[in-house]
Amino acid sequence: MTSCKKAYLHFPKEMTDKPFIGNLIKEFDLTINIFRAKVTPGEGGYLSIEIVGDDEQIQNGFTYLKQNQVEIHSGDVGLIWRKEECTHCTNCTVHCPTGALHIADWDTRRVEFDESKCIECLACLKNCPFHVCSSIF
Amino acid sequence: MAKTYNEINEKIASGKAVVLTAEEVIDYVERKGVAAAAKEVDVVTTATFGPMCSSGCFLNFGHSAPKIRISEAWISDVPVYCGIAAVDVYLGATQLRHNDPANMYFPGEFRYGGGHVIEELVAGKKLQLFALSYGTDDYPRREVRTMFDINDLNQAIMTNPRNCYQNYNVAVNSSGKRIYTYLGILEPNMKNMTYCSAGQLSPLLNDPLYKTIGVGTSVWLAGSRGLVYAEGTQHCSAVERGANDVPVEGAGTLALTGNMKEMIPEFVRGVSLPGYGVSLALGVGIPIPVLNEEILRYTTVRDRDIIGCAIDYSHDYPEKTCKVLARYSYEELRSGQVELHGKKVAVSAMSSYHKALKIAELLKSEIQRGDFMLSEPSRLLPLNQSMTGLTITGGAK
Numbered sequence: 254m255t256s257c258k259k260a261y262l263h264f265p266k267e268m269t270d271k272p273f274i275g276n277l278i279k280e281f282d283l284t285i286n287i288f289r290a291k292v293t294p295g296e297g298g299y300l301s302i303e304i305v306g307d308d309e310q311i312q313n314g315f316t317y318l319k320q321n322q323v324e325i326h327s328g329d330v331g332l333i334w335r336k337e338e339c340t341h342c343t344n345c346t347v348h349c350p351t352g353a354l355h356i357a358d359w360d361t362r363r364v365e366f367d368e369s370k371c372i373e374c375l376a377c378l379k380n381c382p383f384h385v386c387s388s389i390f
Numbered sequence: 391m392a393k394t395y396n397e398i399n400e401k402i403a404s405g406k407a408v409v410l411t412a413e414e415v416i417d418y419v420e421r422k423g424v425a426a427a428a429k430e431v432d433v434v435t436t437a438t439f440g441p442m443c444s445s446g447c448f449l450n451f452g453h454s455a456p457k458i459r460i461s462e463a464w465i466s467d468v469p470v471y472c473g474i475a476a477v478d479v480y481l482g483a484t485q486l487r488h489n490d491p492a493n494m495y496f497p498g499e500f501r502y503g504g505g506h507v508i509e510e511l512v513a514g515k516k517l518q519l520f521a522l523s524y525g526t527d528d529y530p531r532r533e534v535r536t537m538f539d540i541n542d543l544n545q546a547i548m549t550n551p552r553n554c555y556q557n558y559n560v561a562v563n564s565s566g567k568r569i570y571t572y573l574g575i576l577e578p579n580m581k582n583m584t585y586c587s588a589g590q591l592s593p594l595l596n597d598p599l600y601k602t603i604g605v606g607t608s609v610w611l612a613g614s615r616g617l618v619y620a621e622g623t624q625h626c627s628a629v630e631r632g633a634n635d636v637p638v639e640g641a642g643t644l645a646l647t648g649n650m651k652e653m654i655p656e657f658v659r660g661v662s663l664p665g666y667g668v669s670l671a672l673g674v675g676i677p678i679p680v681l682n683e684e685i686l687r688y689t690t691v692r693d694r695d696i697i698g699c700a701i702d703y704s705h706d707y708p709e710k711t712c713k714v715l716a717r718y719s720y721e722e723l724r725s726g727q728v729e730l731h732g733k734k735v736a737v738s739a740m741s742s743y744h745k746a747l748k749i750a751e752l753l754k755s756e757i758q759r760g761d762f763m764l765s766e767p768s769r770l771l772p773l774n775q776s777m778t779g780l781t782i783t784g785g786a787k
């Protein structure tokens with residue numbers, strides 16, 4: 254079965270010279286969409302990616318990465334929305350391009366964050382007057 | 391049938407008062423009719439939550455041994471005003487932190503300032519006081535550096551010269567470049583619009599002619615038992631009003647005070663406005679006594695009957711041209727999209743209706759429990775007052 258997974262990859266500093274993404278594409282027939290990346294040779298780094306491909310191949314790809322000491326955090330995004338701190342002012346909702354931050358209840362104007370829609374554009378980091386959103390990187 | 395403050399307070403004290411929020415009262419009166427509802431309902435709770443720049447607090451640190459007459463001081467590196475008695479200071483919401491680059495690298499982030507210090511004080515955090523003095527015979531100490539929290543202070547009295555603007559501008563940007571304002575980031579070519587009002591829940595929109603809210607009125611200031619201590623600065627009641635007496639622009643304002651030691655952290659929040667500065671968002675609830683039918687009728691105002699004026703913040707606002715681009719009801723604004731010059735514009739708010747609703751409910755239950763009494767204003771707010779601009783004449787010759 255084909256699926257689409259989000260993941261962060263953390264690279265230890267010894268591994269920054271390996272072409273992991275190229276290998277994931279070539280060896281495991283995966284489609285990789287890079288949202289954010291910061292990899293400094295000799296210093297380590299991270300990649301925030303979306304992986305599309307056959308379930309088994311994704312697992313094989315993850316195994317390959319783990320064997321190479323790449324740390325994988327899958328299933329969530331790099332954007333943290335601290336629910337209890339949100340004032341529900343709605344200011345961010347018009348600046349969020351995907352509707353990840355949206356008004357969930359129009360009667361009480363409750364704002365919610367739909368992680369699956371977040372593309373980590375980070376517009377909300379500067380648009381939220383209350384610093385409710387932050388980036389894990 | 392008219393009621394008095396005393397009668398309503400007696401009902402509150404005996405736990406029998408009928409209290410509705412300014413949202414609930416709308417349908418209630420529509421169902422029951424004004425006459426019947428005015429007999430039944432005793433209090434309507436109104437509320438608002440949003441940035442209120444003209445806010446701040448007086449703090450008293452107590453005396454050290456030897457004593458100091460503080461002449462300059464910083465709390466968590468944010469300068470405070472020391473031109474009052476020895477260990478009293480005033481901390482303002484919009485004060486930037488020492489060395490904040492402001493808009494030097496535009497747009498500045500303004501991550502921390504007076505509003506954030508006030509938030510942390512109320513939240514009980516430990517903060518650093520650094521204070522200097524020139525030293526006197528009776529106050530010889532010249533420097534203090536110490537950690538403190540709100541419990542170490544003798545008084546922490548929030549004293550806000552201007553809160554609860556009756557109504558407010560709706561901001562839009564017609565220019566070709568993004569602008570950064572106190573109403574948030576406005577994208578070019580009128581791509582988005584922002585407003586800042588709780589509309590039908592907002593205190594002064596439910597009492598448009600200040601019949602019950604005046605100097606001496608008890609208010610719920612971020613959870614504390616606060617007071618209206620004066621008309622707010624820029625109180626300008628002589629403005630255009632609709633048939634329901636509701637102003638279509640700023641109009642009335644309130645000067646509020648309350649004990650910060652009684653406040654709830656959720657309703658005292660530092661604000662960062664990129665490219666503009668820092669501020670403080672506050673939650674305020676004000677009970678309106680249903681003294682008669684007229685007062686009740688005012689509280690049934692709906693978002694669709696409250697008008698906000700869209701102003702171009704790229705030109706007309708800064709240049710003070712007084713031009714209004716369009717008028718919208720708060721019902722239209724709250725729908726999230728309006729039309730301007732044939733173009734659809736996304737709308738969002740700086741104020742929180744969600745929090746305002748929560749405050750109106752909290753105040754309602756406090757009154758129902760007999761924990762919050764109403765007070766009759768000792769003086770009404772001026773009704774026909776206008777506001778002057780500043781004429782620039784140049785300096786002393």
Ligand code: SF4
Pocket residue numbers: 332348349350351352353354370371372373374375376377378386
């Ligand atoms: S990072 Fe971008 S997409 Fe994600 S919630 Fe913030 S504004 Fe929306």
Ligand code: SF4
Pocket residue numbers: 338339340341342343344345346354364380381382383384385386
């Ligand atoms: S701008 Fe911030 S506080 Fe306002 S709704 Fe969005 S996340 Fe919540």
